Amino acid sequence: MNIKHDILIVGAGLAGLRAAVECVGQADVAVVSKVFPTRSHSGAAQGGITASLGNEEEDQWEWHLFDTVKGSDYLGDQDAIEIMVRDASRVIYELEHMGVPFSRTPEGKIAQRNFGGHTRDFGKKPVKRACYAADRTGRVVLDTLYDQCLRHQIKFYPENYLLSLVFDEKRCAGVATYDLTTGELHFIQAKAVLLATGGCGRLYKTTSNGFASTGDGMSLAFRSGIPLQDMEFVQFHPTGLYPLGILASEAARGEGGVLRNRLGERFMERYAPTVKDLAARDVVSRAILTEIRERRGIGAKDYVHLDLTHLGEEKIEKRLWEIASFVRIYLGIDPVYDPIPVQPTCHYIMGGIPTDLDGRVLINENGSIAPGLYAAGECACVSVHGANRLGCNSLLDLLVFGRRSGLTMKRDILQYEAPILSNGSTRSVDSKIRGLLNHQGREKCDSVRKEMQTVMMEYGSVFRNEEGLKKGLEGIRSLKERYKDIGVSDKKKAFNYELMEAIELGHQLDLSEAILASALHRRESRGAHWREDFPQRADRYYLKHSLVFPTPRGPEVRYKPVKITRFQPEARVY
Numbered sequence: 001m002n003i004k005h006d007i008l009i010v011g012a013g014l015a016g017l018r019a020a021v022e023c024v025g026q027a028d029v030a031v032v033s034k035v036f037p038t039r040s041h042s043g044a045a046q047g048g049i050t051a052s053l054g055n056e057e058e059d060q061w062e063w064h065l066f067d068t069v070k071g072s073d074y075l076g077d078q079d080a081i082e083i084m085v086r087d088a089s090r091v092i093y094e095l096e097h098m099g100v101p102f103s104r105t106p107e108g109k110i111a112q113r114n115f116g117g118h119t120r121d122f123g124k125k126p127v128k129r130a131c132y133a134a135d136r137t138g139r140v141v142l143d144t145l146y147d148q149c150l151r152h153q154i155k156f157y158p159e160n161y162l163l164s165l166v167f168d169e170k171r172c173a174g175v176a177t178y179d180l181t182t183g184e185l186h187f188i189q190a191k192a193v194l195l196a197t198g199g200c201g202r203l204y205k206t207t208s209n210g211f212a213s214t215g216d217g218m219s220l221a222f223r224s225g226i227p228l229q230d231m232e233f234v235q236f237h238p239t240g241l242y243p244l245g246i247l248a249s250e251a252a253r254g255e256g257g258v259l260r261n262r263l264g265e266r267f268m269e270r271y272a273p274t275v276k277d278l279a280a281r282d283v284v285s286r287a288i289l290t291e292i293r294e295r296r297g298i299g300a301k302d303y304v305h306l307d308l309t310h311l312g313e314e315k316i317e318k319r320l321w322e323i324a325s326f327v328r329i330y331l332g333i334d335p336v337y338d339p340i341p342v343q344p345t346c347h348y349i350m351g352g353i354p355t356d357l358d359g360r361v362l363i364n365e366n367g368s369i370a371p372g373l374y375a376a377g378e379c380a381c382v383s384v385h386g387a388n389r390l391g392c393n394s395l396l397d398l399l400v401f402g403r404r405s406g407l408t409m410k411r412d413i414l415q416y417e418a419p420i421l422s423n424g425s426t427r428s429v430d431s432k433i434r435g436l437l438n439h440q441g442r443e444k445c446d447s448v449r450k451e452m453q454t455v456m457m458e459y460g461s462v463f464r465n466e467e468g469l470k471k472g473l474e475g476i477r478s479l480k481e482r483y484k485d486i487g488v489s490d491k492k493k494a495f496n497y498e499l500m501e502a503i504e505l506g507h508q509l510d511l512s513e514a515i516l517a518s519a520l521h522r523r524e525s526r527g528a529h530w531r532e533d534f535p536q537r538a539d540r541y542y543l544k545h546s547l548v549f550p551t552p553r554g555p556e557v558r559y560k561p562v563k564i565t566r567f568q569p570e571a572r573v574y
């Protein structure tokens with residue numbers, strides 16, 4: 001079926017929905033999503049969203065700016081970060097007016113709590129900056145934005161899988177999707193296409209990310225010749241429930257929870273004497289794994305304890321209800337009385353599709369744009385998180401830059417004619433799908449995916465070194481060879497999830513290679529990228545963003561400068 005819209009948004013998480021709401025009334029806008037919109041991963045965000053409202057204690061956007069720059073290990077672009085933190089209070093009040101039921105202080109103000117790396121007075125002591133709705137913040141914001149979209153009758157194509165971006169000679173002209181409910185292919189023409197397809201945590205064996213976080217948008221951009229920025233920076237959240245990887249939000253430590261090893265020691269006192277359990281995520285993840293490596297894990301296993309038992313039942317039930325219920329359901333223990341087994345879990349990708357400050361996709365280190373193509377949210381890299389994201393800054397990023405992309409698209413389309421999709425591009429998508437379905441391959445998706453996740457966990461996670469990264473690259477390349485012989489045994493048209501997973505796996509393998517290649521190139525340790533063979537940050541050589549380009553010989557890494565406006569790099573003190 002051939003469909004036309006002015007603006008097409010792929011992804012119904014917070015970034016996509018916020019952009020859609022911005023375009024209402026001024027353009028014909030539609031949203032495509034492979035899952036039902038409210039099942040997007042944004043709905044799983046527990047902890048909160050940052051803004052220096054100062055409702056609980058004094059706070060200023062300059063302090064938020066400083067923390068975000070410092071947290072990013074000076075790799076975040078300071079012009080982009082300033083835009084984000086200055087816009088934060090407006091974002092929160094806008095959400096409040098749309099109907100988001102934030103938790104309240106006794107006086108009725110929006111309540112705020114501590115999170116790792118949020119400080120007052122340029123790092124002097126912790127500050128309460130995270131606005132929250134119990135531990136279901138993402139859920140309530142996503143539902144509220146979805147309500148707004150329904151109210152404005154935005155057209156949704158749920159359970160439609162983006163297969164390909166389509167370009168004419170001049171620009172992005174639309175997309176091809178596979179309708180999971182019927183098995184039909186759709187070609188959707190649009191003057192502007194926004195990728196808001198989320199992260200790729202599913203590349204790793206242990207992850208907090210939902211099944212849909214397979215990085216399709218990033219990979220499709222990459223395959224279209226667009227580079228990916230800062231892909232070596234993959235965040236591991238310190239407290240995934242052992243052994244599943246499901247998240248126990250940092251809110252648990254923000255509310256006073258502490259980490260303990262086999263000896264009952266509060267070991268973060270040794271690694272980060274000032275902020276202790278609320279040190280940045282990369283610091284806490286490395287500390288936990290060091291404890292485990294040095295045999296201070298619990299019961300000689302790969303986990304430590306997150307102890308909430310001193311918080312009392314009332315606080316746990318009121319502020320950490322969802323985490324407590326996950327622990328009861330998935331681990332069969334009660335966090336009111338029992339410490340929780342946790343291990344680092346892959347959580348967030350700082351890198352992604354490079355964009356300018358208004359969501360336009362950039363195609364090289366000189367800042368040239370890909371006309372008609374935009375990106376926002378976790379799949380994009382603007383870059384506000386640099387080498388390491390602070391907790392609760394992602395939801396803010398989604399809403400600030402989702403809105404800005406919406407504003408830009410509705411302005412930009414005024415100068416664009418409606419594009420026409422060529423028959424050639426539609427035929428090639430069609431034959432690719434038929435090729436996958438008809439191929440009698442011997443390889444199974446499930447086993448190739450499991451091996452990929454093990455390779456990424458072993459060589460591309462918290463601790464990295466040259467030898468391991470090279471082994472990892474070899475491993476992924478041999479899996480890419482095996483992928484050529486993937487067989488899809490389910491031949492039916494509608495709801496063919498096996499076919500969808502086979503396509504997703506292709507994306508995941510490409511992204512794994514891009515991550516490992518970028519990580520191999522960066523011979524220093526910065527933020528979430530820790531090289532055991534180069535344990536120092538090397539500003540002289542690497543205070544720059546990586547860009548990995550697709551070439552016929554495989555990924556090629558180049559660099560571009562970081563934008564520094566106010567804060568010059570300082571040594572990291574924990």
Ligand SMILES: Cc1cc2nc3c(=O)[nH]c(=O)nc-3n(C[C@H](O)[C@H](O)[C@H](O)COP(=O)(O)OP(=O)(O)OC[C@H]3O[C@@H](n4cnc5c(N)ncnc54)[C@H](O)[C@@H]3O)c2cc1C
Pocket residue numbers: 010011012013014015016032033034035036037040041042043044045046047048049137138160161162163196197198199208209210212213216217247249347348376377378379391392393394395396398
């Ligand atoms: C468990 C968890 C807790 C978190 N807690 C917090 C928190 O408290 N605070 C915070 O700031 N951040 C938090 N984060 C991070 C934050 O939630 C994510 O970075 C964010 O939700 C990503 O939003 P998004 O809009 O970019 O994409 P997502 O919400 O991931 O949505 C992606 C969308 O793209 C669609 N899509 C993807 N591929 C395709 C395709 N091929 N075809 C069609 N559609 C496609 C999906 O259907 C989906 O609608 C958390 C993350 C996790 C995993």
